[in-house]
Amino acid sequence: MRFVLRLLSCIAIALTVGFGLSYYALTDGRLFGAVTLGPWTAWPDAGSPAPNPYTRGHLTREAALQLGRSEGLQFVATTDSDNAPLKLECSYLLAGHVPVSAFWTLSAVDATWVNLAAPGTDPALRSSEIVRETDGMFRVHIGTRLLPGNWLELAGEGEFQLVLTLYDTTALSGFASSDASMPSITLEQCS
DSSP, rough: OOHHHHHHHHHHHHHHHHHHHHHHHTTTTTTTTTTTTTTTTEOTTSSSSSSOOOHHHHHHHHHHHHHHHHEEEEHHHHHHOOOBBOBBBEEEEEOOOOOOOEEEEEEEOOOOOBBOTTTTTSSSSGGGGGOBBBTTTTEEEEESSOOOSSSBBBOOOSEEEEEEEEHHHHHHHHTOSOOOOOOOHHHHHHH
């Protein structure tokens, strides 16, 4: 009788661990196929002809159209640099540099990937529209309140995520990529 109970316990533990790790790999997956740089997460194998099994599972679960590896790379941030969720009731400052790329866009989406740009504004902020400092660094204010300088105006309420898409980039193309700096996301104020 003890043998049967131990066997059933081992099977239950194996199934729980197996399904739990599979669920984690497909939803978050940072330990398996994703790369995290500060608050930003990317799946560098997403556009490759033969992605690893974890990336393939993530893409199947997301059901989103991906850029090819030579076309670009998409970074997503759901939290600020202090690991607090991004909320539309607050305004944020995106500051720093992006990896070398021919062009990039910044947009804000909700959990179902609906764009949160304010009505009458562009759905994304483009790198060609950014005013930069002399060293190439930029600052972008993100939120529902007007602030001076570069600004991504949003509408709505609740949590959101930022999507930074780099086009024609070499970021994360090698294991020891030296060009892996991403802009910080700092909370400015909340209402």
